[in-house]
Amino acid sequence: MVRNTVRSASSADPTVPGKLLRLLFHDCFVEGCDASVLLQGNGTEQSDPANRSLGGFSVIDSAKRVLEIFCPETVSCADIVVLAARDAVEMAGGPVIRIPTGRRDGMVSAASNVRPNIVDTSFSVDEMINLFSSKGMSLDDLVTLSGAHTIGTAHCSAFSDRFQKDSKGKLSLIDTSLNSTYADELIKQCPADSSPSVLINNDPYTSFMFDNQYYRNLLSHRGLFQSDSVLFNDERTRKQVEDFANDQVGFFESWGQSFFKLTSTGVKTGDEGEIRRSCSATNM
Numbered sequence: 034m035v036r037n038t039v040r041s042a043s044s045a046d047p048t049v050p051g052k053l054l055r056l057l058f059h060d061c062f063v064e065g066c067d068a069s070v071l072l073q074g075n076g077t078e079q080s081d082p083a084n085r086s087l088g089g090f091s092v093i094d095s096a097k098r099v100l101e102i103f104c105p106e107t108v109s110c111a112d113i114v115v116l117a118a119r120d121a122v123e124m125a126g127g128p129v130i131r132i133p134t135g136r137r138d139g140m141v142s143a144a145s146n147v148r149p150n151i152v153d154t155s156f157s158v159d160e161m162i163n164l165f166s167s168k169g170m171s172l173d174d175l176v177t178l179s180g181a182h183t184i185g186t187a188h189c190s191a192f193s194d195r196f197q198k199d200s201k202g203k204l205s206l207i208d209t210s211l212n213s214t215y216a217d218e219l220i221k222q223c224p225a226d227s228s229p230s231v232l233i234n235n236d237p238y239t240s241f242m243f244d245n246q247y248y249r250n251l252l253s254h255r256g257l258f259q260s261d262s263v264l265f266n267d268e269r270t271r272k273q274v275e276d277f278a279n280d281q282v283g284f285f286e287s288w289g290q291s292f293f294k295l296t297s298t299g300v301k302t303g304d305e306g307e308i309r310r311s312c313s314a315t316n317m
């Protein structure tokens with residue numbers, strides 16, 4: 034049922050897979066994979082600026098509605114988020130992965146938990162390693178899961194730190210680790226006065242395909258975020274970036290393992306949490 038929902042949503046809107054995959058990351062890193070990111074209300078995770086550009090909520094809600102008709106109060110929203118992201122990757126051409134279910138939904142969602150647990154594009158490799166290792170994830174997992182940026186889009190503000198504005202309001206490149214032709218294309222698409230709703234493809238070449246193009250882009254200095262580029266610039270991560278750029282099968286194998294770890298982060302089982310009837314609110 035989740036797969037069918039993701040399939041029809043993705044065929045109507047090719048941006049859906051990217052949204053579902055990012056939603057999973059932001060769910061699992063804050064309070065564990067417990068659908069805390071779906072709870073609505075004042076001061077919930079959704080109200081933090083880092084989560085304002087998240088999407089895909091309506092797809093999760095649709096899947097939940099169908100599930101509540103056929104098997105009420107059985108499938109958690111946390112499992113739906115995981116399954117939807119897994120299926121989204123597969124539908125975008127990525128690997129087929131088996132993932133256990135049985136996660137329960139959390140009762141807590143606080144905006145104040147978001148910043149300390151979500152990576153910012155300004156992070157150094159060390160800062161990313163520290164955050165990932167606090168979730169039980171390795172350097173390899175960091176490089177592998179960053180490969181998610183082979184699909185999806187970003188707002189101009191997500192990489193504006195790589196440019197500076199002159200007195201006439203014209204942008205120029207300050208981050209020399211970015212390819213200058215690519216930088217010019219980005220400036221064209223995201224001029225200083227561009228609307229906040231402009232979206233740029235994370236991967237300029239195969240935007241909607243889940244493949245190893247992200248790593249090829251890093252090799253040619255076309256990582257969109259600073260946090261992408263540093264993976265190629267740092268000696269500890271460069272070798273893995275090069276390996277994945279040359280070996281999509283190897284990337285897919287690693288993706289399966291790292292995705293499994295990501296979706297196991299801080300999972301609630303047994304008496305913890307609940308199975309929500311509606312994904313945007315706790316049952317009480």
Ligand code: HEM
Nearest residue numbers: 051054055058086152153154178181185186187188191260
């Ligand atoms: C490691 C550090 C990471 C940083 C700093 C980072 C940061 C970002 C930012 C700033 C955006 C653009 C948001 C926007 O402007 O709309 C983005 C998009 C995205 N991120 Fe990441 N991310 C990271 C890791 C991950 C991981 C581990 C995943 C999933 C496993 C992921 C999946 C995505 C996806 C799929 C998109 C596109 C979303 C869409 O199309 O709406 N990211 N990321």
